[in-house]
Amino acid sequence: MEQINVDLTHQHGLMQARTRTEIRSMLRHSGLRPTRQRMALAEILFGKGNRHISAENLHEEAMVQRVPVSLATVYNTLHQFTDAGLLREVAVDGSKTYFDTNVSDHHHFFVEDDNTVLDIEDDRMDVNHLPAAPEGYEISRVDVVVRLRRIARG
Numbered sequence: 333m334e335q336i337n338v339d340l341t342h343q344h345g346l347m348q349a350r351t352r353t354e355i356r357s358m359l360r361h362s363g364l365r366p367t368r369q370r371m372a373l374a375e376i377l378f379g380k381g382n383r384h385i386s387a388e389n390l391h392e393e394a395m396v397q398r399v400p401v402s403l404a405t406v407y408n409t410l411h412q413f414t415d416a417g418l419l420r421e422v423a424v425d426g427s428k429t430y431f432d433t434n435v436s437d438h439h440h441f442f443v444e445d446d447n448t449v450l451d452i453e454d455d456r457m458d459v460n461h462l463p464a465a466p467e468g469y470e471i472s473r474v475d476v477v478v479r480l481r482r483i484a485r486g
């Protein structure tokens with residue numbers, strides 16, 4: 333008999349763009365007042381489907397769209413959204429942090445040539461043989477970043 337595997341946890345790649353109304357209620361449901369600045373930034377973040385974006389890039393996009401907001405406010409807002417569970421932080425190395433609109437459990441590719449972060453959609457990605465957590469701790473999450481570089485053509 334043919335077996336059909338439908339794994340709902342793998343639908344994360346399908347998140348569609350959200351409308352302004354959806355974004356407003358999303359903020360409210362997360363306990364965040366939909367101020368003008370939050371709304372403007374949330375629309376850039378969530379208005380185009382899933383994305384991975386740094387604070388600097390979000391700030392640049394806000395400038396292009398003439399949203400008057402400082403980089404410090406962008407940082408604060410991103411951290412508020414993260415604390416509210418709307419975003420997930422992806423640390424690629426010490427200095428580079430990306431914010432992911434896809435908060436489901438998944439791993440990432442990092443393209444070193446152009447500093448982009450991509451979701452790993454391959455379900456065969458598997459983390460086996462995790463170490464035992466030290467006494468008094470439990471593993472809360474495993475984040476894997478698989479680094480990519482372009483194959484040199486010679």
Ligand SMILES: [Zn+2]
Pocket residue numbers: 384432434438439440450451
């Ligand atoms: Zn992601």
